[in-house]
Amino acid sequence: MSATEPVVTYRTDGAVTHVQMNRPHYRNAQNSAMTYALDDAFTRAVNDDEVKVIVLEGAGDHFSAGHDIGTPQRDIDQSFPRRASMQWDHVGRSGADARLARESEVYLGMCRRWRDIPKPMIAKVQGACIAGGLMLAWTCDFVIASDDAHFADPVVRMGIPGVEYFAHPWVTNPRAAKELLFTGDPISAARAEALGMVNHVVPRAALHSTTTRIAHRIAAMPSFGLSLAKRAVNQAEDAQGMRLGMDAAFGLHHVAHAHNVEMGTDSLAGMDVAAIRSARPNLS
Ligand code: ZN
Numbered sequence: 001m002s003a004t005e006p007v008v009t010y011r012t013d014g015a016v017t018h019v020q021m022n023r024p025h026y027r028n029a030q031n032s033a034m035t036y037a038l039d040d041a042f043t044r045a046v047n048d049d050e051v052k053v054i055v056l057e058g059a060g061d062h063f064s065a066g067h068d069i070g071t072p073q074r075d076i077d078q079s080f081p082r083r084a085s086m087q088w089d090h091v092g093r094s095g096a097d098a099r100l101a102r103e104s105e106v107y108l109g110m111c112r113r114w115r116d117i118p119k120p121m122i123a124k125v126q127g128a129c130i131a132g133g134l135m136l137a138w139t140c141d142f143v144i145a146s147d148d149a150h151f152a153d154p155v156v157r158m159g160i161p162g163v164e165y166f167a168h169p170w171v172t173n174p175r176a177a178k179e180l181l182f183t184g185d186p187i188s189a190a191r192a193e194a195l196g197m198v199n200h201v202v203p204r205a206a207l208h209s210t211t212t213r214i215a216h217r218i219a220a221m222p223s224f225g226l227s228l229a230k231r232a233v234n235q236a237e238d239a240q241g242m243r244l245g246m247d248a249a250f251g252l253h254h255v256a257h258a259h260n261v262e263m264g265t266d267s268l269a270g271m272d273v274a275a276i277r278s279a280r281p282n283l284s
Contacts, residue, residue: 005022007021007022007023007034007037008020008022008034008037008038009022009059010041010045012048012050012051013212014216014219015050015051015052015053015216015219016052016053016054016212016215017045017054017055018055018057019038019041019042019045019054019056020058021034021056021058021059021063021064021136023059023071023073024060024061024062026068026071026073027061027062027127027128028059028060028062028063028065029064029066029067029068029069029070029071030064030066030067030133030136031068031071031073031074031075032075032078032080032106033073033075033080035110036080036081036083038114038136039113042054042114042117045117045119046117051119052119052120052218052219052221052226053119053120053216053219054117054120054121054122055121055122055124055215056123056124056137057123057124057211058125058126060127061126062126062127062128062129063123063124063125063126063128063129063133063136063149064130064132064133064137065128065130065131065133065273066130066131066132066133066134066163067107067131067132069268069273077091078091079091082105083105083110083113084105084113086105086109087104087109088101090102090105096254096258099257099258099267100254103164103250103253107132107135107164107165108164108165108246108250111136111138111139111164111165112139112165114139115138115139116231116234118227118230118231119226120141120218121139121140121141121142122141122143122144122211122214122218123136123137123140123144124144124208124211125137125144125145125149125198126145126148126149126204126207127148127149127150128150129145129149129151129152130153130154130186131152131155132163134151134163135163135164135165137151138167138171139165141230142199142214143192143199144198144199144202144207144210144211144214145189145192145193145201145202145207146189146202146204146207147189147190147201147202148189148204149188149189149192149198149201150186150187150188150189151186151187151192151197152180152185152187153168154184155184156181156182156184157184157271157275157276158256158268158269159256159259159260160253160256160257160268161249161252161253163253164250164253165246166245166246166253167242168181170237170240170245171196171197172197173195173196176195189201200214
């Protein structure tokens with residue numbers, strides 16, 4: 001793949017749009033270019049009356065290895081046009097001011113907006129779905145996984161209490177969330193299904209056909225009804241405390257980033273992809 005290829009592709013199949021992350025050589029590590037391209041693609045799909053259902057997927061062998069913390073196209077120091085005006089541009093600022101500004105928009109803010117997109121979204125997950133990859137899958141309404149998919153949030157190894165979109169207790173349950181966080185270990189697609197994080201697990205060869213079939217099945221429903229049903233369920237989650245819980249966790253997340261810097265490392269406690277991978281255990 002060349003650097004000029006789009007980091008996100010958009011393909012429409014009748015009433016179903018496939019938004020695909022396209023950095024397969026980096027296991028679809030999410031840099032800001034990808035985040036903003038995803039936002040553009042979702043906005044396009046929302047505004048297209050022909051589109052009823054959005055499928056989010058990753059090119060290649062993996063859904064997403066998480067936020068880009070080490071590829072040549074890592075771009076955390078770059079400006080992108082602000083989307084929601086909830087915080088100023090991080091570029092030109094420093095310390096916690098810069099970090100909170102950036103993560104408020106590109107991580108928590110984007111994910112929250114995507115989770116409330118008024119059209120059903122299905123995450124089609126194969127291979128790795130790690131840390132920031134979880135955030136992308138969790139913003140979707142459904143998760144359909146292949147049997148080789150695995151899910152992990154290892155960021156406690158950086159001293160950070162979970163990824164920015166802190167949905168862990170709501171997409172699993174409090175005990176499972178603690179196990180995910182305390183061990184950092186990956187869980188299999190089958191375990192994720194048992195915990196309620198995943199809707200269906202299918203063989204890798206059937207992942208695309210199953211996802212497409214379910215997407216078209218949903219697309220036969222009226223759009224307005226789907227949007228209201230989605231809103232009703234999301235409001236129930238918010239009433240259960242998800243939004244407040246995420247706000248509280250986001251504050252702790254930023255205490256952790258700042259603590260790491262105060263202790264003389266970078267905001268990730270000096271850990272890179274290799275350090276995270278070297279601690280990787282077997283699937284459970
Ligand atoms: Zn962070």
